[in-house]
Amino acid sequence: MAVGVRPVLVAFNVNVDESEPLVSKAAAQLIRTSGRLIKGTDGKKMRIPGMLQNVQGMGVGLPTKGICQVSMNLQDVSITPLHMAFEAVNSIAADHGVSTCGSELIGLVPLSAVLESGRWYHEDPGSANAEELVDAAVMGLGLDQLEPFDAHNSIIEWSLARNLGD
Template sequence: IDMRQHSGEHPRLGVVDVCPFIPIQGIDMEACATLAARVGANVAERTGAPVYLYGASASSPGRTKLSSLRRGEYEGLEARLTDGAATNHDITRHPDFGAETWTQEAAKSGGCTYGARPVLIAYNVNVPEPDAIVAKRIGTIVRGSGRIIARQGDSKLRTSGMIPSVQGMGVVLEQHGISQVSMNLTNAEECGLLHSFETVKSLAADHGLEVTGSELVGLVPLRCMLEAGRWYAPESRDD
């Protein structure tokens, strides 16, 4: 992939946008963090791509959030590496490894993020509308970071969202003629599939829309599937 010719709906910093290391079994978070940093350094050395570390691998507390390191995305990376009019704070602006200036390698590959984190569930709920107007509104309501409700010069007034451990946004699926509330569930203990689906379903109903299904991307803890199954099919419970 040549990032100079790439476009898409989902936020991304480069070809390998994010590579997480997750302690599932037989390894702890600290070991995953060390491994992620080692791999990131190796990738930067071999490819010349700018590499950022996030999560438990972050080099400072202000660099832990993936969204902070992604800010400006690929399109803002050149300004970011040339000290131009970047949208990034000085804390998150420069990579941990690799190119610190705008090079041909950086232009082609974009930036990469490596880090260690707990299990994250990528989960999308379908909303029957072609333009994502309601889906985007729901995304700003459910996500923990909330939404900006007023601006005055450089100052912003933000209200918090419903669920602290959810990252959410609304996107259009043109091929299917529908939209989705696309979510990352960063703490399955606090909010799993059941809670997030029913929240989006309720908010969509407030706008006269009935959700039409959902999509799971990647793996999910078994307990989340069992929780949803017991709710939607209580007669199947094995007590």
């Protein structure tokens, strides 16, 4: 018998402060692994690869919130961490004169992914415990911008511990 395993896919959306997904779509095309198609003067199409590896993405509008999002599947957060995807979108949006306004996780995320982002955003990551690193990630990524972020329900290991016991 053979068993196939892949890294946990993380559904991650970066909020972009625009009413129509113009910059969101452009950012998604620039960062996703598959990149974008361009057409030469002769009409031939060519695919230009994206900036980030193991990332699927598209720009979408959220009319009920009055913003747009770069909606991404991070297929391997050890290769493209949350903060790398967030900062890439933030940089592209800023280049277009638009700001980001936080992000959101859809479903569960591995603790290791949140801790890695916490180490990126924390002022002194070497002295921080897991809770402090998670708090730094939540603040740095703006995970609480659309609604409160419940780390104990959103982080796989903490959710399991809470619901199944230690």
